[in-house]
Amino acid sequence: xxxxxxxxxxxxxxxxxxxxxxxxxxxxxxxxxxxxxxxxxxxxxxxxxxxxxxxxxxxxxxxxxxxxxxxxxxxxxxxxxxxxxxxxxxxxxxxxxxxxxxxxxxxxxxxxxxxxxxxxxxxxxxxxxxxxxxxxxxxxxxxxxxxxxxxxxxxxxxxxxxxxxxxxxxxxxxxxxxxxxxxxxxxxxxxxxxxxxxxxxxxxxxxxxxxxxxxxxxxxxxxxxxxxxxxxxxxxxxxxxxxxxxxxxxxxxxxxxxxxxxxxxxxxxxxxxxxxxxxxxxxxxxxxxxxxxxxxxxxxxxxxxxxxxxxxxxxxxxxxxxxxxxxxxxxxxxxxxxxxxxxxxxxxxxxxxxxxxxxxxxxxxxxxxxxxxxxxxxxxxxxxxxxxxxxxxxxxxxxxxx
Amino acid sequence: xxxxxxxxxxxxxxxxxxxxxxxxxxxxxxxxxxxxxxxxxxxxxxxxxxxxxxxxxxxxxxxxxxxxxxxxxxxxxxxxxxxxxxxxxxxxxxxxxxxxxxxxxxxxxxxxxxxxxxxxxxxxxxxxxxxxxxxxxxxxxxxxxxxxxxxxxxxxxxxxxxxxxxxxxxxxxxxxxxxxxxxxxxxxxxxxxxxxxxxxxxxxxxxxxxxxxxxxxxxxxxxxxxxxxxxxxxxxxxxxxxxxxxxxxxxxxxxxxxxxxxxxxxxxxxxxxxxxxxxxxxxxxxxxxxxxxxxxxxxxxxxxxxxxxxxxxxxxxxxxxxxxxxxxxxxxxxxxxxxxxxxxxxxxxxxxxxxxxxxxxxxxxxxxxxxxx
Numbered sequence: 001x002x003x004x005x006x007x008x009x010x011x012x013x014x015x016x017x018x019x020x021x022x023x024x025x026x027x028x029x030x031x032x033x034x035x036x037x038x039x040x041x042x043x044x045x046x047x048x049x050x051x052x053x054x055x056x057x058x059x060x061x062x063x064x065x066x067x068x069x070x071x072x073x074x075x076x077x078x079x080x081x082x083x084x085x086x087x088x089x090x091x092x093x094x095x096x097x098x099x100x101x102x103x104x105x106x107x108x109x110x111x112x113x114x115x116x117x118x119x120x121x122x123x124x125x126x127x128x129x130x131x132x133x134x135x136x137x138x139x140x141x142x143x144x145x146x147x148x149x150x151x152x153x154x155x156x157x158x159x160x161x162x163x164x165x166x167x168x169x170x171x172x173x174x175x176x177x178x179x180x181x182x183x184x185x186x187x188x189x190x191x192x193x194x195x196x197x198x199x200x201x202x203x204x205x206x207x208x209x210x211x212x213x214x215x216x217x218x219x220x221x222x223x224x225x226x227x228x229x230x231x232x233x234x235x236x237x238x239x240x241x242x243x244x245x246x247x248x249x250x251x252x253x254x255x256x257x258x259x260x261x262x263x264x265x266x267x268x269x270x271x272x273x274x275x276x277x278x279x280x281x282x283x284x285x286x287x288x289x290x291x292x293x294x295x296x297x298x299x300x301x302x303x304x305x306x307x308x309x310x311x312x313x314x315x316x317x318x319x320x321x322x323x324x325x326x327x328x329x330x331x332x333x334x335x336x337x338x339x340x341x342x343x344x345x346x347x348x349x350x351x352x353x354x355x356x357x358x359x360x361x362x363x364x365x366x367x368x369x370x371x372x373x374x375x376x377x378x379x380x381x382x383x384x385x386x387x388x389x390x391x392x393x394x395x396x397x398x399x400x401x402x
Numbered sequence: 403x404x405x406x407x408x409x410x411x412x413x414x415x416x417x418x419x420x421x422x423x424x425x426x427x428x429x430x431x432x433x434x435x436x437x438x439x440x441x442x443x444x445x446x447x448x449x450x451x452x453x454x455x456x457x458x459x460x461x462x463x464x465x466x467x468x469x470x471x472x473x474x475x476x477x478x479x480x481x482x483x484x485x486x487x488x489x490x491x492x493x494x495x496x497x498x499x500x501x502x503x504x505x506x507x508x509x510x511x512x513x514x515x516x517x518x519x520x521x522x523x524x525x526x527x528x529x530x531x532x533x534x535x536x537x538x539x540x541x542x543x544x545x546x547x548x549x550x551x552x553x554x555x556x557x558x559x560x561x562x563x564x565x566x567x568x569x570x571x572x573x574x575x576x577x578x579x580x581x582x583x584x585x586x587x588x589x590x591x592x593x594x595x596x597x598x599x600x601x602x603x604x605x606x607x608x609x610x611x612x613x614x615x616x617x618x619x620x621x622x623x624x625x626x627x628x629x630x631x632x633x634x635x636x637x638x639x640x641x642x643x644x645x646x647x648x649x650x651x652x653x654x655x656x657x658x659x660x661x662x663x664x665x666x667x668x669x670x671x672x673x674x675x676x677x678x679x680x681x682x683x684x685x686x687x688x689x690x691x692x693x694x695x696x697x698x699x700x701x702x703x704x705x706x707x708x709x710x711x712x713x714x715x716x717x718x719x720x721x722x723x724x725x726x727x728x729x730x731x732x733x734x735x736x737x738x739x740x741x742x743x744x745x746x747x748x749x750x751x752x753x754x755x756x757x758x759x760x761x762x763x764x765x766x767x768x769x770x771x772x773x774x775x
Contacts, residue, residue, distance in 0.1 A: 125514050126514075130660045131661045132660055132663055178663050180660065187650075188646050358571075359573065361573060362573060364577040365577055365578075365580065366580045367439050367580035368580075369577070370576075370580065
């Protein structure tokens with residue numbers, strides 16, 4: 001009897017545990033709400049801001065038009081985001097929910113003006129937006145950027161977001177940071193942020209457009225010079241910030257180098273251009289990054305990096321064959337000079353995107369001393385030295401495969 | 403007397419006291435006051451717990467030495483009936499204020515994160531009756547509920563801090579202990595307000611905890627466990643938020659999973675964690691209301707605790723309404739006084755009474771010795 005009751009209890013427990021795996025219990029919620037995935041912020045003409053909202057909206061029977069991950073865009077002007085949303089509500093037949101907002105896109109103009117600080121005076125909690133929402137800077141306006149991103153309606157918005165995070169890990173050409181990191185950098189002043197920089201290319205013939213044209217019986221490629229496929233937006237490096245203000249822009253390659261210097265780099269292929277005709281491609285993994293600070297005679301930051309590489313493209317075959325004699329020094333020198341160049345540029349624009357201030361703050365014993373130190377005033381003058389140790393992953397392949 | 407005390411064991415008492423101490427230590431510290439000169443709370447809270455434990459051990463030893471069965475007996479013997487009534491009233495008000503603090507913070511967070519469409523009063527309407535009902539049911543209910551709840555709270559807290567594992571960075575703690583020794587000690591003394599109400603409540607419920615020995619053990623274990631939990635969680639919070647950010651965050655533990663880019667399902671369970679912690683705060687409030695009412699009833703010879711529990715509970719609710727009605731913010735000195743010297747409300751009467759009991763015992767011993775007894 002006791003055994004039977006144990007079996008019954010176990011079954012009940014198993015069934016109860018299975019219950020959370022069933023589907024949504026309130027399927028009408030998607031129709032009731034418009035879930036805002038991304039908020040675009042630009043300078044408004046009549047009001048302070050122009051807010052563009054990218055919505056995941058599953059309207060009944062509208063799946064064919066928008067695709068399974070389809071989105072729609074809404075925009076309105078307002079002196080605050082609340083004013084813009086309130087104005088938007090007048091013409092909407094559903095509620096807006098910000099509980100799933102994962103990104104903010106700021107137009108370049110507003111990022112350079114430093115008005116992001118003013119914008120973030122708003123209460124994120126009031127809108128249920130979490131500080132984990134990532135930040136992007138758009139080359140033109142955020143509205144154009146979001147329009148370009150959604151020009152290809154087949155693109156699932158969630159997958160686009162996931163792909164962005166994945167590309168930081170596997171390529172390292174972007175720098176994904178969220179609102180929490182921006183707040184920390186601006187309030188703590190121990191480092192500055194570098195935010196992913198996106199651009200629009202409206203010449204790209206998207207997958208959806210190709211399908212539309214093909215369905216009319218015409219050649220989907222109108223102009224052979226057009227770029228084909230994908231979205232009309234692409235990530236193009238990183239925007240450097242000094243506090244709340246965007247001060248410069250790094251190319252995709254320089255963003256990789258910055259990520260290596262700051263220890264954020266995971267892995268990615270680095271194009272090593274020796275001259276116009278000679279390009280090596282090196283798959284690089286950041287194995288170790290240590291930043292040491294000396295404050296005896298001025299401030300000196302020693303950044304010691306260990307990079308594990310695999311030669312992906314060696315057109316002359318020289319790099320692998322002469323690795324010990326020549327190749328290793330060539331790669332080491334290349335990385336050190338590139339790192340120094342990018343670090344120098346960061347100092348010139350007073351953006352501590354490498355995050356040296358985090359290590360400098362460790363040298364202080366009291367908060368009073370650290371706050372009186374004014375790190376950002378001293379940062380452009382400090383000496384930064386890089387020591388890269390290059391480890392070739394597989395010398396046999398490097399010698400034989402080319 | 404119907405004090406609804408019953409009898410609870412070590413585990414129940416330990417869980418009840420530890421929940422109360424941890425809830426106050428983790429959720430009600432004033433951010434501006436605590437973090438304005440750096441984050442040292444992971445040290446000062448542990449020191450505050452030890453200081454409070456020492457006060458508790460002193461009073462407990464005096465009670466045992468003089469044979470007092472519970473606190474009100476000692477207060478009567480050392481301060482007289484009038485003194486006892488005055489001290490009991492002060493302590494009862496102290497308990498109501500100690501119960502108000504976590505309650506107000508959680509009403510605020512529930513409003514901010516869940517129910518922004520309703521007023522604070524509406525949220526309070528749902529929380530306050532539950533607290534009064536638990537306090538009304540007495541110590542045994544409180545203790546047994548706490549025993550069920552303690553492990554759950556521990557698991558939820560552990561899951562929350564583990565989910566944020568990718569965000570911990572040691573540089574955020576720097577400058578380490580940067581506020582200096584003097585201010586560190588000031589903070590420690592002020593933070594005794596997180597522990598002393600629970601220790602005092604244990605002294606009041608000495609009988610319900612099956613006597614001095616059990617009460618003392620419960621106090622020691624609860625104090626040490628809470629000190630460890632508070633110190634570890636504050637250290638982890640300091641590794642997620644810099645001191646400048648912590649100054650602006652109410653209940654940062656509720657936000658520890660809001661900053662990770664890699665959002666997963668576990669990160670989105672933070673609201674469930676908040677519900678658990680809110681229940682912990684309700685249990686804390688009920689414990690303090692019960693303890694204040696028990697002391698007050700004994701001191702004024704009220705034979706039933708229930709007519710006292712309700713007004714003390716309502717008083718706590720009034721404090722919360724005063725805060726949200728702007729009365730307390732207009733009289734900032736009151737909240738500043740509580741933050742900086744709230745522990746003294748409990749420590750001073752207890753220490754004074756203990757010292758008097760020590761001298762009194764010596765006098766009695768000398769008199770007896772002279773009489774040849």
